[in-house]
Amino acid sequence: MNADQLDRVVRDVLHAWTPDSPGAPAGIADRIVRRRRRRNLLRVTGAALGLAGVTVGVALVTGDNGTARPATRVSEKSRLLWHTPLPGAQWDACATGAGTGSVYCRGMQHDAIAVDAGTGKVEWQRKAKGADGQSAPAGSMPGVRDGVLYTYADHAPGAPRAGTDLVALDIAGRRVLWKHELADDSRGRTSAVLFDGGILANAPTFKSVVALDGTTGRTLWTYKWKNADCDRAVIDGVPYLTCSSSSAKSPRRSTVVRLDPATGTSRTVATVKGPTTYIGTDGNTVLLGGMAGGQKFFSDPGPATLTRVDTRSGSVAQHRVDDLPTGVVADGLILSAGGNGTAAAYSADSGERLWSRDLGLTLRNEAGDPTTRELPSAAAVDLVDRVAYYLVPSGHLVGLDLDSGATRWRGRVPLRNSPVLAGIAPELMSYEHGLIGQIGGELFRIEPQLSQGG
Structure with missing residues (x-):
């Protein structure tokens, strides 16, 4: 069960426990879920970025094989192109639109806002209806395609159980093209994904997905299943489901299912024993993680299994690892970062830890609660210069x-003073030759200037 699936279970149990009675505080389920997310130190994205049990020490100054890393010049040069405070509060997800020249964000009080990526000027904004702090936060935005922005909004604004709509906004006309109700409040990276010919989203009923026409919202096809929790993925424009058994009565197994983009016809690519969690995709391969040490949750430290499923051949390769590698998958690497202030790179092929490094960035404790700390962003990867960038809420990068984990650049963006919000990570995205970051409603664009040679 992944983070989004656990949120659904917690929320549904709490709603059943307090069924819209006068004695039940409005929105208590969603508030407890949000607090649980922060206590678990998980980015609202649903991607578990913890580095539980990562051994540092020698690995922080040498390679994992004990050999010294080559010296690398550390640059502190950069160009801050712009810095824009966004209107409203609690911004939680952003996305860059390919070819649009804009960056789009959503938050508690706004379903969407557009900012010019060249100047940082706010171009337009669409305020949320009935924004009262009870809305489910979003771990991501589905994206932009063919002049349409896909975002999330409350299905019943202001209601104790507001629900969630997937919303398609025409960027040029700034109008809603269509809305689609989701079965739950999951707004993570797999809740809605773009594939060739449409967008695959949670259906209005549980244990089913629906393919929608991106422009009209027309239902193209529907696919249903039983006794499993499934995440959505897209490889080469084709939609897939990665499913893990949800019933103790059914065989404990996981499957990778291919869905025909035109018809929704399913084909099981591979089946593996035991429950798994979706990590990401590495080329044409789906990466799954399984518990191998009797853990109760996937976020618990301990032995794990990294499973690779080749979607072309259906071949399965499994590797025993000390800890489950999770995070951003890029160029054959799984890049993790967590609340202990370290980052690590794992081989997406074998799960072997290639390097680990102290970020050298301060993560502050929340006032009055020393057990909770800020989180770094997920990695923003530049494959041209081969650098993984990280951002912390203080504005340091x-x-x-x-390839080595050596520090190549450090930078800082001056931010206004704001309270520490433990368990919530800033967002960092690669954009052209630089980075766009979002911290608590402050958006900026910066271009690192790396040292050459050394």
């Missing part, structure tokens, strides 16, 4: 070499 660092760039690590993809």
Whole structure:
């Protein structure tokens, strides 16, 4: 069960426990879920970025094989192109639109806002209806395609159980093209994904997905299943489901299912024993993680299994690892970062830890609660210069070499003073030759200037 699936279970149990009675505080389920997310130190994205049990020490100054890393010049040069405070509060997800020249964000009080990526000027905004702090936060935005922005909004604004709509906004006309109700409040990276010919989203009923026409919202096809929790993925424009058994009565197994983009016809690519969680995709391969040490949750430290499923041949390869590698998958690497202030790179092929590094960035404790700390962003990867960049809520950034983990760049963006919000990570995205970051409603664009040679 992944983070989004656990949120659904917690929310549904709490709603059943307090069924819209006068004695039940409005929105208590969603508030407890949000607090649980922060306590678990998970980015609202649903991607578990913890580095539980990562051994540092020697690995922080040498390669994992004990050999010294080559010296690398650390640059502190950069160009801050713009810095824009966004209107409203609690911004939680952004996306860049390919070819649009804009960056789009959503938050508690706004379903969408557009900012010119060249100047940082707010171009337009669409305020949320009935924004009262009870809305489910979003771990991501589905994206932009063919002049349409896909975002999330409350299905019943202001209601104790507001629900969630997937919303298609025409960027040029700034109008809603269509809305689609989701079965739950999951707004993570797999809740809605773009594939060739449409967008695959949670259906209005549980344990089913629906393919929608991106422009009209017309239902193209529907696919249903039983006794499993499924995440959505797209490889080469084709939609897939990665499913893990949800019933103790059914065989404990996981499957990768291919869905025909035109018809929704399903084909099981592979089946593996035991429950798994979706990590990401590496080329044409789906990466799954399984528990191998009797853990109760996937976020618990301990032995794990990295499973690779080749979607072309259906072949399955499994590797025993000390800890489950999770995070951003890029160029054959799984890049993790967590609340202990370290980052690590794992081989997406074998799960072997290639390097680990102290980010050298301060993560502050929440006032009055020393057990909770801020989180770094997920990695923003530049494959041209081969650097993984990280951002912390204080505005400090660092760039690590993809191949060695050595520090290549450090920077900082001056921010206004704001309270520490433990368990919530800032967002960092690669954009052209630089980075766009979002911290608590402050959006900026910066271009790192790396040292050459050394």
